[in-house]
Structure formats: structure tokens, C-alpha cells
Amino acid sequence: MTNERILIVEDDQDIRELTTLYLGKKGYEVFPADNGFDAINIVKRESPHLILLDIVLPGMKGFEICEKVRELTQAPILFISSKRDSVDKIKGLEVGGDDYITKPFDFAELEARVRANLRRSLISSDQKEKKKLSYGHLTIDLESYEIKVNDQPIRLYAKELQLLLLLVNNPNQVFSAEQLYDQIWGIDSYGELKTVLVHISKLRRKIEVNPSRPKLIKTVRGFGYKFSPPE
Template sequence: MQGNRILVVDDEPDITELIGLYLEQDGFIVHTTDNGEDALRLAKELKPDLIILDIQLKSLDGIEVCKQIRLESGVPILFVSCKSDDTDIIHGLDVGGDDYMTKPFSPSQLVARVKAHLRRQLQLSERTPDEVLAFEGVVIDLQARTVHVYEKEIALSAKEFELLVCLAQSPNRAFPLDELYNVVWGADSMGDTRTLMVHISNLRKKIEPDPANPVIIVTVRGVGYKFNFKEGITHVQR
């Protein structure tokens, strides 16, 4: 993991310097900027392995930066912001953020979260599943990373796809929130469960016939979520 390139975008010099110091101590190559325009330019030129992105930036805010990056790249984006309201977190994740941390935060916890995301990316790149998960009305191609719901292809973000695969590989099993976060984000109970819940909500909006009354990904009260298919799973090997 040493040598991974991290782009830090924050307009508070003290925070940028502190984050950079902690990341460099762990062997990361750190690039920094304090504005959105430079962030877009550096994201294209450097092709970083992960971006730490503040929301409140000069001229071009982090939300718009994330939107534009997502048009071309699936690089993990970790939002950091002093905004802690649920609506702010939901907005950041809706536009393509993978994770969200509120200020003030522990620099060591931030580094741990960065490592977890990078480990997860490495695991995904090494995995070469040659399999299709087929249910009545839902078909998930693990290699092509496509999802069809009632024959219509659904565009999912990287995290939404991983969440769906995790749940669909064990249909009707109730997954606790911490376990789902650990599997999909690669961090053992370090994350804000709101991050997971927002991604579940977004996933439901895309695949459920009626997102307000989900029948594919259902809530198991007191536990978490499950993929609700009574007929079981069909593994189609190529």
C-alpha cells in the first residue's frame, strides 16, 4: 500500500498539512490543493488512488468537483466536512462520494479509513469472478459489473454494486449493519452507519419497483438488511 497517491483537497492549510503529515508517515505520496479547479486538473493529471475532498471550497465546491470527477473516474472519494447534518451527508454520497467524515476528526482514524478503502480496491481488482447471479427479475453479472432488473439495465455506483452483490450472494440472510460496512467498505466498524444507510436508500431508488415499500432489499428490524428472494440463487458459470 506504500506509494499510493493521495490527493487532498481542503482550503484550511492547517488541516491539509496535518492530513499530509500523517499520510506521508505511512508511506503515501500526497498531493494537495485548496481549490476545486486545481482539484479537477490534478485528478486528471495524477490519477490518484484516492481523493480526500472537503465540501466547502472556494469558487467550485466539493460537491461539484465530485460530480465532475464521477463523469470520468470511479476513484474512491472520501468527503471531509464540518457539515454534519444528515442532509449534507446524504447530498455528498448521492453525488458519488464513497464515504464521509465530519470535522473535527482524528488524523489516525482518517488514515485508517484511507487504508481500508485502498485495501478494498485492491481486493476488487484481484477478484476475477466469472459468474452471473440470476433471480426472478434480477440478474447480476459479476465480471461485467452489470445489473438488470426485469430486463432493464440499471446504472449503479461502485459501492451500490458491491452492496447488492454482498446481499445477493447470500439471499434471505440478514446482514448486520457493521458486517455490511466491513465487507463493502473494508473497515471493521469504523464507519458512520449513515453512510451505509444512504447507499442502501440510493440502491433501492434504482432497483425497487416502489422504493418506499421495498421488496428486493428489505429491512430486518433490529439487525440490518437482506436480499429478499425466496426462490434462492442460480449461479451461471460461463
């Protein structure tokens, strides 16, 4: 049994109640909300470990809620939507989401995604053995998880940070997009390649001096990506 706290933000009463009931029986403490205002208050009050967030909601939409929630927590956010358009999936990742599941969904698949994202939401203890990593203009504090570029703090979302740490802890090792997805997200999903590409692109924009000519996160054409420490 588990005791992680999950917030579900869904205006469809049947889906909200059935999902709350199902996850509750699996041992999760579930907090339901049907609008953005209540969702943000629950995040402030309960500090959930994971958030299930519908995109189409009355008033404040899911993408806007995600951006506001990201100012409060780095807990994984799984978008729920009836749309299967990859544009929405990419938009969800860009505003700070971690995963995406479409309606109607199978509860067993939903729980698998919940477990995978919870498992990967915490940086492994072996990555904390060093206090700080420094790569030229890039500094990573492994106690506070503060990332600095040229001594200026930058903001990384949870999956961006996990991806960066995986790469820097395995310098010069080439990872395929599929391997990165498996390591960070942990389950098969439609559009997984785009998920990796979006996060690599966002990381480069944040940590590279010249994102169009990356020196840290390099593409190995035909194989994948690697972190190349400055000489």
C-alpha cells in the first residue's frame, strides 16, 4: 500500500469520482477539484506528490493552472484530455507537464503512469553524494537543486532536471531517445520521441551558451544524445 497524495482536477463528475475511488482503493490519498482556484488552494494546503490535470476546464484552463502550480511545486503533472492531437501534448510539456493520457483511459494504465512518475519524481540518493557539480558556466547544486548559468539561477522543471542529471552523471555516454524516455518516464507511450526532443530542446535553451550549437548536450547523429563535459 502507498500513502502518496494525489490531486485530480477534473470537471467531469463521473470521471473525477471514479478516478478518486479507484486510486483511493489503491492506497493513495486523493484530493478532488473541479476548477483551477480550488486546485491551487489544495496544492498550497496539501502539497500533493502528483497532480492529474484536465486540460479543458471551466474558467482557468489546464495549461494556465499548470503554469501557476509550477510556481508552487515540482510534483509531476499528468495532463488528462479527450484530445489526441500531438500539439496539445507538446504544449503540455512546454508549460511544465510531465506526462499526458487521453480519455477514455484504462485505470490500470493510469495507475502505471502514476507509479512511474512518482518513482522518477525524486532524484536518486546516489546523485546526492556530491554536493555540487560544475561544468564551466553551468553549476548544479545537488542539495538545493539550484541550477546556475554564469552564476545566475535558472528554473528547470522536474523532468528537465532529471534528464540533465541522468546525462551529467553519465558523461560521454550516448543515450538514444528511447533509452532516455525509458529512464525518465519509464513507460511506453505514443509520441515518446517528441517528448524527449521537446525536453532536450528546452534544456539547451536554458543551459547552453548558444543553443543552436550546443557544447554540453550534443547530438550524436543516428544514435542519440550525450553530455560532453568542457575540457
